Amino acid sequence: MGLVYLKEVNPHTRFAIWKIEETAEELLAKLQLNRSEKAFLERLNKGKRTLNWLGTRVLLRTMLDTPGYIDCPSDENGKPYLVNFPHKISLSHSFDYAACMLSTRYEVGIDMELVKPKIEVIASKFMKPEELAQLQPEHRYVEQLLTCWTAKEAVYKLQGKKGVSFKDNIYIEPFTYQEQGSSIVAHLQGPHQHAIYTVYYERFREFMLGYVMG
Structure with missing residues (x-):
């Protein structure tokens, strides 16, 4: 199918989603x-x-x-x-979708x-008890x-260093979930960096998106 969603976040930044049907x-x-x-590619297991x-x-x-040619390697941390x-x-x-975010x-x-509901099974592995207590069951x-997961993952990818724990080093401030999407505040208190980020989230079809700039 190809490109199914494109969003201009600001004049310097955008992201897009591709549905993989090829x-x-x-x-x-x-x-x-x-x-x-x-x-x-040869080392990857054929398939998904x-x-x-x-x-x-x-x-x-x-x-x-x-x-x-687009030269896109990964650094020593996998970024x-x-x-x-x-x-x-x-x-x-x-699953069958790919996402890419670019900024100049x-x-x-x-x-x-x-x-998917299975996120509840691992909630205590990436959220502190006080973070879970702030949610509305x-x-x-x-x-x-x-x-919360996509926000923490997005912050982890932005900072780009290994050794950062979702549970111990990234804290989500209390928020009220908006079905049409909004933003939340994430505190990064890791071994490499301390920072506060505004992370945006939105629902796309049956997926949740989290994205951040900094």
């Missing part, structure tokens, strides 16, 4: 890959992981709208970056998750938990 061969035909990227990786790269190419373009980037994928001014982070509880 085969791996069809996605590969849209890309230029170097030797190391081809070797990486390959499609997700290819889908994020096709979306990145679509957003940059260039006929040239992707662009060598031959000025943009900061963040990538995500969930800010570091960015984006996460996309399918809304009677109103869209699963969506609230996923808002």
Whole structure:
């Protein structure tokens, strides 16, 4: 299907979502890959992981709208970056969808998750007891938990360093969940950085999106 959603966050920043309905061969035909990227693909298990990786790269190419090669490696912490373009980037994928966020001014982070009740099972692993106590169990509880998860994941991706715990180093201020989307405040108190971020969230079809700039 291709591009299904594009949002201009501000004059410098935007993100988009791609629905992956192509085969791996069809996605590969849209890309230029170097030797190391081809070797990486060979190491992936054939199937969903390959499609997700290819889908994020096709979306990145679509957003940059260039006929040239896009050099997009990852650093020692696993954070992707662009060598031959000025943009900061963040990538995500969930099931048959890929997401990409670009900015020419800010570091960015984006996460996309399918809304499923199983998030309740692991809530205590990424939320402090006081964070859980601030939620409203009677109103869209699963969506609230996923808002917190995607916010923490987006902040984690923005800061780009390993050794940061969702539960111990990222704290979500009390908020009232809005079904049409809104923003929440996340405090990063990690070993590498202390900062406060406004994280935006919204529902896209059966998915929750969290995205942040800083």
